[in-house]
Amino acid sequence: xxxxxxxxxxxxxxxxxxxxxxxxxxxxxxxxxxxxxxxxxxxxxxxxxxxxxxxxxxxxxxxxxxxxxxxxxxxxxxxxxxxxxxxxxxxxxxxxxxxxxxxxxxxxxxxxxxxxxxxxxxxxxxxxxxxxxxxxxxxxxxxxxxxxxxxxxxxxxxxxxxxxxxxxxxxxxxxxxxxxxxxxxxxxxxxxxxxxxxxxxxxxxxxxxxxxxxxxxxxxxxxxxxxxxxxxxxxxxxxxxxxxxxxxxxxxxxxxxxxxxxxxxxxxxxxxxxxxxxxxxxxxxxxxxxxxxxxxxxxxxxxxxxxxxxxxxxxxxxxxxxxxxxxxxxxxxxxxxxxxxxxxxxxxxxxxxxxxxxxxxxxxxxxxxxxxxxxxxxxxxxxxxxxxxxxxxxxxx
Amino acid sequence: xxxxxxxxxxxxxxxxxxxxxxxxxxxxxxxxxxxxxxxxxxxxxxxxxxxxxxxxxxxxxxxxxxxxxxxxxxxxxxxxxxxxxxxxxxxxxxxxxxxxxxxxxxxxxxxxxxxxxxxxxxxxxxxxxxxxxxxxxxxxxxxxxxxxxxxxxxxxxxxxxxxxxxxxxxxxxxxxxxxxxxxxxxxxxxxxxxxxxxxxxxxxxxxxxxxxxxxxxxxxxxxxxxxxxxxxxxxxxxxxxxxxxxxxxxxxxxxxxxxxxx
Numbered sequence: 001x002x003x004x005x006x007x008x009x010x011x012x013x014x015x016x017x018x019x020x021x022x023x024x025x026x027x028x029x030x031x032x033x034x035x036x037x038x039x040x041x042x043x044x045x046x047x048x049x050x051x052x053x054x055x056x057x058x059x060x061x062x063x064x065x066x067x068x069x070x071x072x073x074x075x076x077x078x079x080x081x082x083x084x085x086x087x088x089x090x091x092x093x094x095x096x097x098x099x100x101x102x103x104x105x106x107x108x109x110x111x112x113x114x115x116x117x118x119x120x121x122x123x124x125x126x127x128x129x130x131x132x133x134x135x136x137x138x139x140x141x142x143x144x145x146x147x148x149x150x151x152x153x154x155x156x157x158x159x160x161x162x163x164x165x166x167x168x169x170x171x172x173x174x175x176x177x178x179x180x181x182x183x184x185x186x187x188x189x190x191x192x193x194x195x196x197x198x199x200x201x202x203x204x205x206x207x208x209x210x211x212x213x214x215x216x217x218x219x220x221x222x223x224x225x226x227x228x229x230x231x232x233x234x235x236x237x238x239x240x241x242x243x244x245x246x247x248x249x250x251x252x253x254x255x256x257x258x259x260x261x262x263x264x265x266x267x268x269x270x271x272x273x274x275x276x277x278x279x280x281x282x283x284x285x286x287x288x289x290x291x292x293x294x295x296x297x298x299x300x301x302x303x304x305x306x307x308x309x310x311x312x313x314x315x316x317x318x319x320x321x322x323x324x325x326x327x328x329x330x331x332x333x334x335x336x337x338x339x340x341x342x343x344x345x346x347x348x349x350x351x352x353x354x355x356x357x358x359x360x361x362x363x364x365x366x367x368x369x370x371x372x373x374x375x376x377x378x379x380x381x382x383x384x385x386x387x388x389x390x391x392x393x394x395x396x397x
Numbered sequence: 398x399x400x401x402x403x404x405x406x407x408x409x410x411x412x413x414x415x416x417x418x419x420x421x422x423x424x425x426x427x428x429x430x431x432x433x434x435x436x437x438x439x440x441x442x443x444x445x446x447x448x449x450x451x452x453x454x455x456x457x458x459x460x461x462x463x464x465x466x467x468x469x470x471x472x473x474x475x476x477x478x479x480x481x482x483x484x485x486x487x488x489x490x491x492x493x494x495x496x497x498x499x500x501x502x503x504x505x506x507x508x509x510x511x512x513x514x515x516x517x518x519x520x521x522x523x524x525x526x527x528x529x530x531x532x533x534x535x536x537x538x539x540x541x542x543x544x545x546x547x548x549x550x551x552x553x554x555x556x557x558x559x560x561x562x563x564x565x566x567x568x569x570x571x572x573x574x575x576x577x578x579x580x581x582x583x584x585x586x587x588x589x590x591x592x593x594x595x596x597x598x599x600x601x602x603x604x605x606x607x608x609x610x611x612x613x614x615x616x617x618x619x620x621x622x623x624x625x626x627x628x629x630x631x632x633x634x635x636x637x638x639x640x641x642x643x644x645x646x647x648x649x650x651x652x653x654x655x656x657x658x659x
Contacts, residue, residue: 095602095650104511108488111570115496123569131573136482137512137533151649153602155534155541158483158512166530173548177398179602193495198507250528252520257445258508266526383508384517386529 001172001277003244006392008084008230010075010186011336013323014048014223018078023340029368031322031351033209033221039196046209048223048324049191050074064143066107066134072188075226076147084230085148088182098180099154100170101141102163102187104328104382106156107134109192140187144228152180156187158328160382161291163187164227165331168390169248171231186228189327195222202258210294210325212318212350213303213364215357217294223324227332240396243339246280246375249273253385260298260381264305267291267379270387271309274377278391282310284375285391287347289334291379292318293325302379303360312361315369321352331388334378338392341373398547398600401590401659403556404467406459406583407631409433409618414462421612422628422635428614433579440522448505449518452484455581456515456562457522463558463583467593474585475549476519476529476558479542481576481623483512485566492570515562538563539626540646543584547600550586559584563624577621582631590659596634599655606651608643619645630654 010018014032015025025032036047050071057065057073076082088097111134114125133139141156157163157170167185174180189195199205199222206219234244251273253266260267275282288306292299299318306316319337326333341347349367356364375393405415411431412418420426438446438454440461449457456478464471482488487509494502511517513531520529534541539561546559562581566574590597608629610616615632618625629642637658644652 108492111492112495115492115569118496118569125569125573129573131570132535136535136574138481138535138538142535153544153650154647155532155538155545157530157532159516159531160511160513170545170548173552174544177544177548177551179398179544179548193500194491194502194507194510197495197500197502198491198504198510201502201507202504250530252516252526252529254520254524254526256521257448257514257517258504269526382513383511384513384529384531385520386513386517 001247003234003246004172004231005234006229006243006245007232008081009336009339010079010081011227011332012050012071012075012078013225013326013333014050015323017074019336019340022336023344025322026337026340026348027346027368029349029351031209033324038191039193041196041200043205044207045205046221048221050224063130063133066110068103068107068140068188068190069143071190071224071226072140072144073147075228081228085184088230088232092181094149094151096152096181097150098152098174098183099141099145099150100157100167100183100185101144102157102167102328103137103140104158104160104163104189105192105195106137106139108194110134112193148184159386160384161327161330162380162382162386162388163328165380165388165390166250167331168245169250172248175233182230182232184228184230186332187329188226189329190224204295206294209352210320211352212292212294212320213299213357213360214353215355217296217299219295220293221324223326225323225326225329225333227329227336229335238395240394243392243394246391246393247274247278248390249277251387255385258383260301262297262301264301266385266387267302267381268305268308270389271305271377274389274391285314285377286373287341287376288314288316289337289376289378290316290318291381293320307361313363315347315365316363317348317350317365319348321350331380334380335392338376338378341376342393345372346370347373400547400550400586400588400598400600401594402584402596402598403587403591403594404463404585405634406462406466408455408459409580409625410578415466419635422632424612428612435579441518445518445521450484450487450509452562452564453515453518455564455579456560457519459581459583460519460558460560463585467585471523472525473527474556474558475527475553476516476560477542477546477549478516478531479538479559479561481533481535481538481563484509484514485564485570489567489570536623537646538623540644540652546586551588556585556587559586561624561627563622575621577618580618580622580624582624582627594659596659597657601653603643603651603653605645606643
């Protein structure tokens with residue numbers, strides 16, 4: 001593909017509001033994981049909870065009010081993102097800016113609460129339950145489109161933990177069709193009992209904080225995040241400071257609904273296709289932000305896949321130990337961390353990973369490293385055997 | 398966006414497959430009301446067949462029908478799944494359990510609750526390692542799926558399959574979100590014409606205007622089932638009419654599809 005300009009980027013996670021807060025935590029090696037306060041679980045589960053989601057949305061968006069849309073609203077308000085979208089609207093027109101969002105559970109927390117408050121006689125949900133604005137998967141896309149005053153093509157992708165990662169490919173294709181000139185992509189995933197008790201039922205939640213690629217890793221820590229990116233066609237010559245999307249690759253495992261292919265075949269296909277799409281050799285990648293959720297099989301499969309393409313030494317790390325696994329929002333967390341790595345020439349480590357599994361390649365970074373970073377690959381994999389990789393960076397020499 | 402349509406499948410109340418439904422869509426055969434028949438998911442291995450929810454069975458049925466009609470294998474075709482929700486029954490069971498005294502979820506039910514459940518089972522059933530995606534735009538999910546499948550087809554060598562489906566929720570969600578009946582369709586799309594192409598589709602965004610189905614029972618489906626918003630297009634295809642149909646999408650945006658039968 002022809003590189004696309006990423007002219008806006010924002011992130012809110014347990015690390016804080018905005019890219020600066022994220023950068024400080026990455027630089028300092030400070031994890032945001034803490035014992036779970038949201039839901040009582042019979043294990044010592046840690047999570048990356050986004051603080052201060054108690055304030056409701058403004059009255060004009062009252063129907064949309066739910067934890068997930070509040071988190072999305074926070075991410076629209078940081079890093080000058082709304083202002084950058086306003087500039088794109090002035091340039092292209094509201095109908096020429098697409099909105100493609102991603103989430104796994106949207107505002108289902110709202111429905112969990114509505115079920116708990118069902119009428120004891122009739123079983124009916126409480127008055128005022130707003131399905132389309134909170135529960136529906138596209139409640140997020142509808143909210144973001146309304147909040148930003150956009151009038152273009154829109155939908156919400158929901159491919160579990162690869163939802164927002166796939167949006168980079170979606171945006172590139174949609175701009176390619178000519179149906180829009182620019183695209184707002186991004187999304188949010190926030191805590192709900194479905195997610196926390198669901199992953200607990202699967203037996204994949206870690207005791208204590210997650211330890212990606214550690215020999216003692218024992219599962220995931222779930223986090224909350226929302227993030228957005230604004231993509232447009234790049235000018236013929238791009239400045240060295242401009243962030244670009246170089247390519248994306250997608251595949252399916254065709255293996256199991258909730259377990260990855262242990263050989264990492266599908267993951268490797270997605271990475272290879274991202275390189276092909278970008279027209280880059282594996283040597284051109286300076287850092288890989290891994291999916292690495294700290295499950296036994298998932299980390300092992302990804303290590304095999306990465307090493308089969310890049311060899312053992314290309315620097316790589318999972319940053320799930322900073323933020324937790326933010327599910328459908330993980331692609332935006334990866335994109336933000338990739339952008340910060342390129343901007344600051346700094347590769348983040350993996351807090352909580354103490355002893356790298358000796359079966360894994362030595363390229364894993366446990367602590368941050370100051371080094372030149374021009375092109376970064378991000379991986380995101382999800383339920384249903386969905387794999388996606390994308391490459392961000394700059395043209396700087 | 399210019400696309401070629403290479404195969405069609407359809408399943409809904411009183412609509413059992415494209416071949417049987419086309420004469421109903423043309424008005425030549427009277428519509429007879431019947432519940433949507435959802436066949437067992439024979440494509441799946443026995444273990445997965447037991448676990449697969451209704452959503453998956455319906456989506457797999459129309460997927461298999463379209464590839465059967467086209468006479469090609471699904472293994473090399475990227476797949477786009479469009480639905481206004483995930484599996485309603487599964488989601489209801491989870492919500493009811495969470496609101497009950499024993500808040501323990503079934504792991505299978507949890508992984509079946511994702512929106513891309515049909516996409517995941519499709520990959521397993523067909524062995525296809527090409528990308529499968531899953532998307533939603535509430536009532537506009539069919540058009541959203543057509544746009545994404547079309548964009549993928551323009552970037553692909555061969556066919557891209559669009560499978561759009563919706564099933565009703567059980568109560569109490571059904572009262573908050575009414576979906577008329579289980580309904581699904583499949584379109585096989587490519588950027589280049591093939592000898593098996595049925596029609597050329599020229600697609601563009603437009604301002605909304607009502608484009609009703611001519612058969613009243615079909616119009617009732619179009620108005621009450623998001624996935625049935627495909628019906629004006631299928632009517633034109635069944636009638637082999639060179640015409641432009643408008644498909645409902647978002648409140649402020651619709652899709653104009655110029656149909657040229659081949």
